[in-house]
Structure formats: C-alpha cells, structure tokens
Amino acid sequence: MSVLVGLPIALPLGTALLALLFPRPSTARRFGVVAVLAFQLGFSVWLLETVMRQGPLVLALGGWAVPYGIVLVADTLSAIMLGLSSLTALACVLYGFAESLREHEHPLRVPLLLLLVAGIHLAFLTGDLFTLFVAFEVFLLASYGLMTLQMVATRTRRALPYVTINLVGSTLFLAACAFAYGLFGTLNLSEIAVRSAELVGDVRLDLLALLFFLVFGLKAGVFPLYYWLPVSYPALPTPVAAFFAGMLTKVGVYVLIRMFGTVLPAELGWLHGLVAWVAGLTMVIGVLGAVGQSRMRTILSYHIVSQVGYMVLAVGLFSPFSFAAAIFYVVHHIVVKASLFLVGGVVLRIHGTDRLDARGGLWTAAPILSIAFLLQALSLAGIPPLSGFWGKFLVIREGLSQGQWTLVLLSLVASVLTLVSMLKIWFGVFWSKQPEGVPLRLTPSSRRMTAAVCLLVLVSLGIGLGAERVFEVAEHAANETLDRAGYVQAVRAVNQGLKGGEGP
Amino acid sequence: MTAQLDTALLVTVLAGGAIYLCLSRRFLRKLLGFLMLSNAANLVVLAMAGDPTGARAPVLHEGVDPTTAVDPVPQALILTAIVIGFSVAAYLTVLLYRIYVDSGTATTPRLERIAGGSDGLDDGVIR
Numbered sequence: 001m002s003v004l005v006g007l008p009i010a011l012p013l014g015t016a017l018l019a020l021l022f023p024r025p026s027t028a029r030r031f032g033v034v035a036v037l038a039f040q041l042g043f044s045v046w047l048l049e050t051v052m053r054q055g056p057l058v059l060a061l062g063g064w065a066v067p068y069g070i071v072l073v074a075d076t077l078s079a080i081m082l083g084l085s086s087l088t089a090l091a092c093v094l095y096g097f098a099e100s101l102r103e104h105e106h107p108l109r110v111p112l113l114l115l116l117v118a119g120i121h122l123a124f125l126t127g128d129l130f131t132l133f134v135a136f137e138v139f140l141l142a143s144y145g146l147m148t149l150q151m152v153a154t155r156t157r158r159a160l161p162y163v164t165i166n167l168v169g170s171t172l173f174l175a176a177c178a179f180a181y182g183l184f185g186t187l188n189l190s191e192i193a194v195r196s197a198e199l200v201g202d203v204r205l206d207l208l209a210l211l212f213f214l215v216f217g218l219k220a221g222v223f224p225l226y227y228w229l230p231v232s233y234p235a236l237p238t239p240v241a242a243f244f245a246g247m248l249t250k251v252g253v254y255v256l257i258r259m260f261g262t263v264l265p266a267e268l269g270w271l272h273g274l275v276a277w278v279a280g281l282t283m284v285i286g287v288l289g290a291v292g293q294s295r296m297r298t299i300l301s302y303h304i305v306s307q308v309g310y311m312v313l314a315v316g317l318f319s320p321f322s323f324a325a326a327i328f329y330v331v332h333h334i335v336v337k338a339s340l341f342l343v344g345g346v347v348l349r350i351h352g353t354d355r356l357d358a359r360g361g362l363w364t365a366a367p368i369l370s371i372a373f374l375l376q377a378l379s380l381a382g383i384p385p386l387s388g389f390w391g392k393f394l395v396i397r398e399g400l401s402q403g404q405w406t407l408v409l410l411s412l413v414a415s416v417l418t419l420v421s422m423l424k425i426w427f428g429v430f431w432s433k434q435p436e437g438v439p440l441r442l443t444p445s446s447r448r449m450t451a452a453v454c455l456l457v458l459v460s461l462g463i464g465l466g467a468e469r470v471f472e473v474a475e476h477a478a479n480e481t482l483d484r485a486g487y488v489q490a491v492r493a494v495n496q497g498l499k500g501g502e503g504p
Numbered sequence: 505m506t507a508q509l510d511t512a513l514l515v516t517v518l519a520g521g522a523i524y525l526c527l528s529r530r531f532l533r534k535l536l537g538f539l540m541l542s543n544a545a546n547l548v549v550l551a552m553a554g555d556p557t558g559a560r561a562p563v564l565h566e567g568v569d570p571t572t573a574v575d576p577v578p579q580a581l582i583l584t585a586i587v588i589g590f591s592v593a594a595y596l597t598v599l600l601y602r603i604y605v606d607s608g609t610a611t612t613p614r615l616e617r618i619a620g621g622s623d624g625l626d627d628g629v630i631r
Contacts, residue, residue, distance in 0.1 A: 130581055137588045144595055153606035156599070157615050163599060164526075167538055167592060174545040174585050181578065182552040 002494075004047070005059040005074045008082050008121040011040055016114035025105035030097050033110055037090040044083035051079050052476055056487070058127070058494040065495045067188035073127040073491060076477035077327065081124045081254050084334045088246040089117050091456045095342050096239035098448035099349070106150055113243070116142035123251055127491055129187040130177050132255070133170075136219070140166050143248065146240050147232065155235040162232035165225070169218040176211045183208060190491035193263050193484050200267045209264050209271050216259065220252030222312055223282040226305045230289065233304070234297040238345025241297070245304055246338030250330055253311045260315055261323055261481040269318075276316030280407045283309030283414040290421045296354040296429060297344045299421050300337070303380065306414055307333050313411065314395045317402055323478035325394035328471055332387040332463055336376050339456035343373045346449045347429055350441050356425060361434025365442060369450045370430045372457045377426065379460060381419035387464035390471070511551045518544035529611045531600040538596060542589035546582050553578040 015036045022029055051057055056075035060066065074082075093113065097105075119139025126132050144166075147159050181187055183204055184195045199205040218225040229249070233241055260272070286306030290299045311333065314326035344354055346369055351359040363370045379386035382393075392415060399408040434440060463470050480486065518540050525537030553575040560568070562576035604610045 130584075134584065134588070137592070141591060141595065144599075148599060148602070156603045156606045159599060160603060163596060164534070164538075167596065168526075168541070170588075170592070171541050171545045174542075175548045177581070178545070178549040178552045178578070181549075181581070187577075 002057045002059045004043075005057050005072045005125060006061075007043060008040065008047075008086075009072075009118050009125065011036060011043075012114040012118040012121065016111040016118065019111045019114065023107040025102050025107060025110075027102065029110070030102070033093060033114070034090070034097070037086060037093055041083065041086040041090055044079060044086045047074060048076065048079035048083055048473075051076055052473070056480070056490040058491055060494045060498060063498055065498055066491055067186045067191040070131050071127040071188065071190075071491055071494060072125045073189075073487075074125055075487070075490075076473070076480050077254070077257065078124045080327065080331065080473065080477055081250075082121060084250075084331060085117060085120050085124070085247050087456075087459065088243055088334060088338045089113065091338065091342070091452055092239040092243040092246075094455070095242070095345070095449055095452035096237075098445055098452055099238065099345065108149060109146070112142050112145045112149065113240070115139075116146060116243070120247060120251055124254065127189045129180055129189060129192065133173050133177050136173065136251075137170060139248075139251070140170065143244065147236060150237070151235070158232050158235040161228040165218065165228040169215055172211065172218075173215045176208065176215055179204075179208050179211065188491070189258075189263050190488045194488055196263070197265045197484070200265050205265075206268070206271070209268050212259050212264070213256070213271065213275060216252045216255045217278065217312070218252075219249065220256065220308050220312065221249045221282075221305050222278055222308060223285045223305075226282070226286065229305055230293075230298055230301040233301040234295065238342060238348065242338040242341035242345070245300070245341045246334040249304060249308055250311075250334055253308060253315070253326070253330055256312065256315050257323065257326060257481060260318070261478075262484055262487050266318070266482075272316050272318040274316075276313055276404070276407060279309045279311075279313035279316050280410040281309075282306065282312065284410050287414045287417040287421070291417065293421075294356050296347060296356065296425050297341065299425060300340050300344060303418060303421070304337060306418065307337070307380070309414065310392065310395055310411060313407060314398065317395075317398050317404070319398060319402070320475075320478050320482055321401075322395070322398040323481060324471065324475040325391070325398055327474040327477050328394055328467075329391035331470060331474065332379070332391045332460070335456050335460045335463065336379050336388060339372070339453050339460065340376050340380065342449070342453045342456065343369060343376065346446055346453065349443075349446050349449065351429075352441065354429070356428030359434060359438065360429060360432030361440065362430045365434070365440050366446070366450070368454070372450070372453050373430065374426065375457055376460060377422035378419075379464065381422050382415050383419075385464055385467075387460055387467065390464065390467040394471070508551050508555055511547060515544050515547050515551070518547065529613055531604065531610045531612075535593075535596060535600060539589075539593055542585075542593070546585055546589070549578050549582045549585060 015033065019029065051074055056073055059072040061070045061072065116139050119135050119142055122135035122138065123132060126135055144163055147162065148156065180192065184192050186192060196205055221229045233245060236244060283306050286302050286309060290302035293299045293302060311326050311329045314322045314329060348354045350366065353359065375386065379388040382388045396408050396411060522537045522540035522544060525533045525540065528534060556574050559574040560572050562573040564570055564573065607615055609615055
C-alpha cells in the first residue's frame with residue numbers, strides 16, 4: 001500500500017505530460033483535468049484518514065535502503081498539506097475555466113499548473129533534504145513559467161524581484177544542503193534528526209539551523225525578506241495568483257514546521273526565540289504595508305506577509321500546542337487567502353479595476369460575491385465563529401501561557417489593523433455607490449466564477465464551525481511532527497520490507 | 505578531511521564578486537552575477553567530498569579498498585545542481601531580455617522611472 005504514497009506526485013505529473021500531448025484546449029481536456037484534480041482531492045482525504053489510523057506510510061524509491069536511498073514519507077502533516085493543495089488547485093482551475101473561454105486558454109497554462117502541483121507535493125512528501133531542494137526547483141520553475149505566461153508588457157518587470165530573490169534563495173538552499181551533508185554525512189531527514197541530536201551545542205549546527213531559517217523564511221516571505229511578494233502577486237492572472245497566495249508561501253511554512261519540529265533538535269532555544277520575534281515584526285510590518293495601499297489585490301498581498309507572521313510565530317513558540325495552532329492556522333489561511341484572491345479577480349472582471357476609490361456598488365449588484373468576501377474578510381481579521389478567529393485564538397492563548405506579552409500585543413495590533421483594511425476594501429469596492437454612467441460588467445462568466453469562489457467559502461465555513469474536529473487533526477499532526485523517535489523508527493522500518501535489505 | 509583553504513578562498517572570491525555584480529544596476533551584470541553565485545554554491549557542494557588529493561575514482565570492484573575512493577555523493581548532487589542552475593539561468597536570460605524589449609531599458613533605475621505613475625495593474629483581463 002505504501003506505493004500509493006507516490007501517487008500525489010505521479011498523478012499531476014502524468015496528467016501534465018498528457019495535457020502537453022493534447023495541447024489544444026478542449027472541453028474534454030478541461031473535464032479530464034478537473035476529474036484528475038477531484039480524484040486527487042478524494043485520495044488526499046483517504047490518505048489523511050489512513051495515516052491518522054495506522055501511522056506514517058513510507059516508500060523507499062527504487063528499493064534502496066535507508067539512509068542510502070530517497071524515501072517518501074506521508075504522515076498526518078503531509079497528508080493535510082496534500083489535501084489543501086489539491087483543494088486549492090481544484091478551485092483555482094475551476095475558476096480559471098469559468099473566467100476564460102476555451103478558445104482563449106493558453107495551451108501551456110494547465111500543464112504548468114499541474115507541474116507546480118507535482119513539485120509542491122514532492123516537497124510535502126520527501127524525506128530527503130536534497131530531494132526537497134529539487135522539489136523546490138521543480139515548483140519554482142513551473143511558477144516562473146506561470147507567472148510570465150501571457151504577461152502584458154507593462155507588467156513583466158514585476159516578475160524580476162520574484163525570480164531574483166528565489167534564485168538567491170535556491171543558491172543558499174543548495175549551499176545549506178552541502179553543509180548539512182558535510183556535517184551529518186547524510187541527506188536523509190530522519191538520519192539527520194538522529195545525528196543532529198548528538199551535535200547539540202556545536203556552533204556548526206547553530207549556523208546551519210540559522211541558514212535553514214533564512215532560506216525557508218525567504219520562501220515564506222518573513223520580514224525583512226518579503227519585498228518580492230506584494231510586488232509580483234498582484235500582477236498575476238487571478239487563478240494563478242490565488243494558488244500562489246494560498247500555497248507557495250505556505251510551502252515555506254510547512255518546511256519550517258518540519259525542520260524545526262522533526263529534523264533539528266529541540267534544544268535550539270535561542271533560534272526559536274529569534275523566529276518568534278522575526279514573526280512578530282512580520283505581522284506588524286506586513287499589515288502596516290497594507291494600510292497605504294489603494295488596490296484590493298495589493299492589500300491582500302501585504303496581508304499574506306502579515307498572516308505568515310502568525311504561523312511562524314506559532315512555530316517559534318515551540319510547544320506541541322503551538323505547533324497544532326500553526327497547522328490549524330495554515331489550514332485556515334490557505335483556504336481563506338485563495339478565496340479572497342479569487343474574489344479580487346471577480347471584482348477586477350466586473351469593474352475593470354480593483355482600485356478602491358474608482359468604483360463601487362457591488363453590494364446590490366452581486367450580493368452573493370459580497371457575502372463571500374465579507375465572510376472571508378472577517379475570517380481573516382479573526383471575528384468569531386469564523387475559522388480565522390480560532391487560528392488567532394490558539395496562537396494568542398499559547399503566547400499568553402508562555403508569558404510573551406509583547407508578541408501577543410503585536411499580534412492583537414496586527415489583527416485590528418487587518419480588520420481596518422478589510423473594512424476599507426468593503427467600503428471601497430462593495431458598499432460605496434457606483435459612479436453614474438459606468439456600467440457593471442456582470443456576465444454569466446462572472447457568476448460561474450463566483451460559484452468557484454463559493455466552493456472555498458463553504459470549506460472555510462466548515463473549518464470555522466467544525467473547528468474542534470479540525471483542531472484534533474492538527475493536534476495529532478503536531479504531536480506526530482514533534483515525535484522525532486517515532487519518525488525515525490517509521491522511516492527505518494521500511495528497510496525490513498526490502499529484498500536483502502539490512503538496517504544501517 | 506584536510507582543510508581545503510584554496511577552495512574556501514575561491515568560493516569567497518566567487519560569491520563576493522557575484523554579490524557585487526548582482527547589486528549592479530545593469531541587467532547583464534546581474535545575469536553574470538547569478539551565474540557566478542550558482543557556481544560558488546556548486547563548489548561548496550564539491551568541497552564537501554573532502555580533499556581529493558591522492559584518492560582514487562569511486563569505481564569499486566574486488567580488491568579495491570573503498571576508503572581510498574572519493575565520496576561520489578557530492579558529485580551526483582553537483583550534477584543535478586548544474587542542470588537546475590542551467591535551466592534557471594536560461595529562464596532568467598529570457599526574462600531580462602523580455603523586460604528590455606518591453607520597457608526599452610536594461611538598467612533597474614530607469615525601469616522604475618519609466619513605470620512612473622502607472623503600476624500597470626489595471627484593465628488586466630488576461631484571457
């Protein structure tokens with residue numbers, strides 16, 4: 001059964017190749033892609049249920065024994081992330097199909113998105129540091145392609161910060177892989193977990209951990225490495241922007257959770273403190289960046305930075321409860337952020353601009369869209385009983401119980417300012433009057449796009465109302481992530497199933 | 505592992521020069537900077553195999569003492585890294601050229617000035 005662990009990578013990869021073989025956008029091609037993504041979502045849910053019941057599934061690629069070969073490990077955290085990425089990909093693809101006519105679809109858009117999904121899934125599943133680097137490169141290259149595909153001439157310069165900062169990040173990551181190999185003599189994450197525990201107090205381990213935080217913090221967009229994010233995301237086509245906004249920075253957060261939770265020893269207290277303070281600054285600086293902006297999608301992009309701060313703060317607080325809070329927050333945030341970007345796309349389609357001061361009147365013209373926005377915006381700001389409230393509540397509760405008063409204060413300030421800028425969007429775009437003589441472009445396609453948004457809104461409502469159950473899953477995932485011995489044991493156990501295999 | 509001071513110095517020079525070039529205003533210098541930076545990282549990977557002086561190639565058969573061979577893993581890693589670095593460099597070249605064609609300038613300060621008042625985010629219906 002463990003061979004099924006490879007499916008979330010093989011499925012989008014194979015579908016991408018098939019889509020390249022049949023490049024002409026057709027209804028059958030669209031149905032095929034949606035069917036594959038829907039199946040993948042169902043499979044991820046099944047995988048989550050299975051690994052929660054019987055522990056992590058491990059696949060040794062090529063039958064090579066641990067620690068010599070590459071392993072794929074599906075534990076609860078990986079399965080949660082796979083489910084989220086499948087859901088976001090499905091919603092964004094449905095939205096994209098609703099937005100543009102078949103004849104206008106670029107033949108490369110769907111294959112590139114599927115390659116991006118395959119790369120992200122490899123990052124979630126791999127149990128090997130260098131394969132993680134390769135996974136990052138796979139999805140980054142696909143994301144570069146998606147970003148600049150059909151980009152209009154006035155926007156191409158906006159891709160430059162994203163590409164250059166990720167190039168530097170990848171180079172640092174490669175160097176970090178090299179240092180890890182030099183220090184531990186292995187690239188297998190479970191073996192690194194064993195050997196790094198013996199190096200506690202060694203300054204080389206401290207420097208390596210700091211380098212990892214730099215690399216993955218850059219991918220996650222933490223202060224002061226976030227400049228690229230609000231520049232490039234608003235320039236993307238809506239479905240791509242929504243997927244990036246939902247998933248890409250959260251891959252960085254996932255790797256931070258995995259690295260600090262499972263791989264690096266728990267004794268790096270000084271670094272956890274640094275992580276928490278960097279996160280606190282990220283929350284406030286991100287939200288302050290949004291205050292001066294006058295475009296809906298730019299504001300939303302700054303809020304990604306601010307929200308990443310909450311998740312990284314939960315990682316920095318470093319306790320089983322705070323890890324559960326971080327995972328809950330990731331679940332909430334991916335769904336809410338992707339749907340808010342999709343709402344931004346519908347607004348852009350109806351108004352022709354997403355400037356806050358130029359247009360209005362959507363509250364009467366498109367009530368369903370307005371309600372969807374309001375629900376998600378209030379959720380982002382943390383109003384009970386929506387999902388964002390529980391995410392913030394859990395992080396702040398852990399901060400209070402650890403006596404981190406300043407950080408709690410920072411997160412409350414960020415939360416209030418989030419509400420302010422969400423209300424700014426609400427009054428600017430939805431509540432204010434539409435200027436005389438400017439027609440709203442309400443079309444059947446904008447209604448179909450709203451339907452795709454509603455899919456995510458319903459999931460988000462479900463997370464908010466079923467928060468207790470979601471938190472149980474997150475708690476299970478957090479305990480599993482922090483259980484180094486269990487992880488190592490599960491990965492090493494794969495050797496017994498191999499022909500002629502013997503343990504290290 | 506003996507100290508590989510020469511490799512360390514080479515990495516320092518490459519990385520330092522690369523950062524200088526990357527921070528330059530001209531596209532071409534930035535591109536060369538990134539190429540140098542990825543080479544510096546590749547050298548770091550290679551250096552992790554240890555000092556190769558006197559070691560034999562990692563081709564093992566009977567009668568060969570495995571401890572006298574160099575570590576082959578960094579060489580496999582570096583090969584992957586070179587391929588990835590090449591494809592990313594190719595992409596960056598095309599992107600910089602596209603920006604040059606679209607905006608008519610090959611330096612970053614002028615790029616900001618040309619953009620001026622418009623942020624290019626309106627009427628953005630990409631079909």
